[in-house]
Amino acid sequence: MRAAYRVLASSIAVAVVLQIASIALAGFTVASDAEDGKTIGADYSNFGQSYHSIAGTAIAVLALVFLIVSFLTDVPRGRALAGIVLGLVVLQFVLAVVSFGLPALGILHGINGLAVAAVAGMASRRAATPAQPVSA
Template identity: 45%
Template structure:
């Protein structure tokens, strides 16, 4: 269970990197389209990178964070439940900030900053799993 806990935490932190990469690609694709004469309005279709950002952020990462919390109850890692709960909390906050950003774009700054918090707390969770002493064998 410790290995599963650690793998989930690492996947969450790595997902933040994926999210940064695909949102950068998304907006460079938009800028490229605008440079070739396309018009961006409410009828514009989202490009593949916007879709990837939404899918990873709204489905994959929350499921990984929820799985981390569930596994944390069985992994016997000191502080493991706490760090898994914090990871899930900042992941939920990220979704709230994303929706709030559509109405108040300046909130998007907090969405970007919170991504670093997700990576950080998931990294701490992974470190907790790596550094935790092995559980005592019960005879």
């Protein structure tokens, strides 16, 4: 189960990096489309935006599975780290929803995304360290 824990943690960290890349792609695509004279309105969408939305849902599912797996492994502080990852992912969703009404909060959405990747990466590294025997 330690290997599954590590794979899930690493997958979450990599998925967040791809999220960052996709939203950058979305922003540059919006700028390019606007420069080309396309109308950017409520019905506008591009690949980066669509990917970012769909992958966000996938990350949430991974985080939930990660928490479940954390109860089946002996990774030091594994459950706590998985719980933090899931909590940060929930916060990420809340920040995304609120940021549509208050765009400046989008900054916190970006920073929190980095925190998700950092904590997931930390969890992955902890799972790579062999379990220490308990001494009496």
